[in-house]
Each structure stands twice: as structure tokens, then as C-alpha cells.
Amino acid sequence: MTESKAMILGCSGLSLTPDEKAFFNAERPWGFILFGRNISEPQQISDLVAEMRVAVGWHAPVLIDQEGGRVQRIRPPIFQHYPSGQQLGDIYRQDSEKGLRAAWLMSRLHAFDLSGLGINVDCLPVLDVPVEGSSNVIGNRAYGGDPATVTAMGRAAADGLKAGGLLPVMKHMPGHGRGFGDSHHELPVVTVSRTELEAHDFPPFIAMKNELMAMTCHVVFAAIDSERPATTSRKVIDGVIRDHIGFKGLLLSDDTSMNALAGTIGERAANIIGGGCDIVLHCNGHMDEMQQVVANVPVLQGQSLLRAEAVLNGFPTADKADEASLRAEFDAMFATV
Numbered sequence: 001m002t003e004s005k006a007m008i009l010g011c012s013g014l015s016l017t018p019d020e021k022a023f024f025n026a027e028r029p030w031g032f033i034l035f036g037r038n039i040s041e042p043q044q045i046s047d048l049v050a051e052m053r054v055a056v057g058w059h060a061p062v063l064i065d066q067e068g069g070r071v072q073r074i075r076p077p078i079f080q081h082y083p084s085g086q087q088l089g090d091i092y093r094q095d096s097e098k099g100l101r102a103a104w105l106m107s108r109l110h111a112f113d114l115s116g117l118g119i120n121v122d123c124l125p126v127l128d129v130p131v132e133g134s135s136n137v138i139g140n141r142a143y144g145g146d147p148a149t150v151t152a153m154g155r156a157a158a159d160g161l162k163a164g165g166l167l168p169v170m171k172h173m174p175g176h177g178r179g180f181g182d183s184h185h186e187l188p189v190v191t192v193s194r195t196e197l198e199a200h201d202f203p204p205f206i207a208m209k210n211e212l213m214a215m216t217c218h219v220v221f222a223a224i225d226s227e228r229p230a231t232t233s234r235k236v237i238d239g240v241i242r243d244h245i246g247f248k249g250l251l252l253s254d255d256t257s258m259n260a261l262a263g264t265i266g267e268r269a270a271n272i273i274g275g276g277c278d279i280v281l282h283c284n285g286h287m288d289e290m291q292q293v294v295a296n297v298p299v300l301q302g303q304s305l306l307r308a309e310a311v312l313n314g315f316p317t318a319d320k321a322d323e324a325s326l327r328a329e330f331d332a333m334f335a336t337v
Helices: 018-027 042-056 085-094 096-115 147-163 194-200 203-207 234-244 265-275 287-294 302-312 323-334
Strands: 005-009 029-034 062-064 066-068 170-173 213-216 250-252 280-282
Touching: 005 287, 018 042, 018 287, 029 042, 042 062, 066 085, 066 096, 085 096, 085 147, 096 147, 096 323, 147 203, 194 203, 213 234, 234 265, 250 302, 265 280, 265 287, 280 287
Parallel strands: 005 029, 005 280, 029 062, 170 213, 213 250
Antiparallel strands: none
16 A cells, blocks of 8 residues: 555546546545446446556555435446345345355345446445434435344444455444434434443444454434534544444545535545544545545544555455356345345
8 A cells, every 4th residue: 555645535437537547646535435426338438447456556445325215326237236234124024044154145136236347345234223214315325214124134244345356345334323313414413312322223233343444424313422423533432432332443424415415525625533543435427526625634643544455455355256146146036026
């Protein structure tokens, strides 16, 4: 890893512009993330991923949100449409063993899909535990409404990715399940007691605290810090994520351009680093915003650098599974649904 800055960035289109190539070469983001606007067909995706890595001069991580359901950046006809977390959870509620197999299989198939394009990080599993009446920003992305189901299914999903050589990113720590607003557009405020959060929202993250990467949520937990969302809150990141949950891995912010965060893009980036996140995530590929980000993030150093290096050293070797047979097994599970 060359000396990288504490950020993961997107790009504007299907290939890098000359300006983007020069910018990434000069500013050295630690990684990249792809969205629907970056997707047209498999060779183009592979070429874009390769261009990104050439721009920074090393095999940088390339991330994507490939969950299934409504959050699936690469869709038919390139890849099949995968079920949502809730649909997998429905199988689990009828037959726990079959549900865990379905979660593992889907992630293993994601790994076949993505690794073939050079993408090596999937922002999955969703470990949020929704409550009745909460915003549908999580909704059917969640495996269920109880921590035990979410933990079991989340672990199976993460294991499937790792079996295919990919790394997972747990989201959205320490829990977006009770947000009554959509953090893409507004700042959700959660008012329940810390005791309630510890019983319902935090357990899946505690159970999976040894994973190498996690993403924060732009949610205010009033019982812990009434002024700042988790993403920019020292009280949440140090007191809850690092101490109570015990997560020692690389902590990414959720997207800097989401309107739950206050201030300019530059101020948001500075607040994310100031709050204790290791990496600023900026997704929309707007050059003017990325320039504000780079002006406000440091070169990876100290504990953040060690965590980033642990990620790079932690990529597993893919198993020798047969894709066709796993795909047939998975499709058969949903043939009658």
C-alpha cells in the first residue's frame, strides 16, 4: 500500500475521466466504491476497476453495495436479481438451517459475481434490527426484527463472502434499525434508553465484532450523545463502538454526502475524522465535493493505518466451490417463492 489518504471515493461515470485519473493519482484514496451510474456491462466494470487501481498505483480495495433486494448495484441482465435480507429471513423463520444456508449461498454467489470483475469488498451484512414504525430506509434490507435472527443470518452472510475471497463490511454500526427518518434526507434521532439499545440494537455487532470492517450510521442516539450523529460522535465511536461493542477493525463512515450530516462537505469530512472514524466514505463522484474531502482528511496513520493494513492482510483465499451447483441449489430455494 502506497501512502494513502483516509478516504474511499466514487467516480462520475463508466470510466475515469482524465481529471479523475490525475486527481486520484495525486490524492491517493485508500479505496473506491461503485454505484449504479458506474455499471453498464461486465467488461466495462472490470476495466473501470482496473483503471481505478492503476490511478493509485496499487491493488486498492474496491467496494460495492451488493445486498440483494432493492440495494443491488449490479442488476440483471449482468447478474441475477437476488432476494432481500427479509426474504432470506423469512426462510430462516420457517427453517433456521435452511435460512442460514440461503444467506451463506447468496453471499458466496455475490463473491463469484464480484470477484470476477475485480471487486473485492461487499458492504454486507446489514446488521440493523428494525423496530415497528421505523423508516423503511432499512426495512426489508434487514433479516428480521430480533437480534438473534439478525446475528445468525449476518454471520452466515459474512462467512459466504469470505469463502469466496471477499471481505464484508458490517452496517450500520451501532444500529440504524430504529431510525424513524431516512438518513439520506434527514437526521434520525433515537430517544430510547441506552439499556434498550444494549438489549436490542448492539448485540449483532457485538457478536461479529471481530470482522475487519464496519460502517457507521448517521443517527443521533440521544441517550449517548444528543448533539452528534454516531458517525461524528466521539462518545458513540469511542464509548460504544470501540469500548462496549469491542470492535477493533477499520471503521468507515456512511456516505458523507447524505443530508443527515450538517455543514459543508469539507466540514463533514473533518467531523468524521474528528469523531474517530478511520475512513471517510464519499460516494457521488462529484469532483467539487471530493476536492473538499481531500482537503480535510489526513494520510492514514497510527491506529487507523494499522487497521487498514489488517484489512489488506485479511483477504481470504477463495474456496474451490463449484459455482454452477451452488447457483442451482440457491435458485431451487426460491423457485417456489
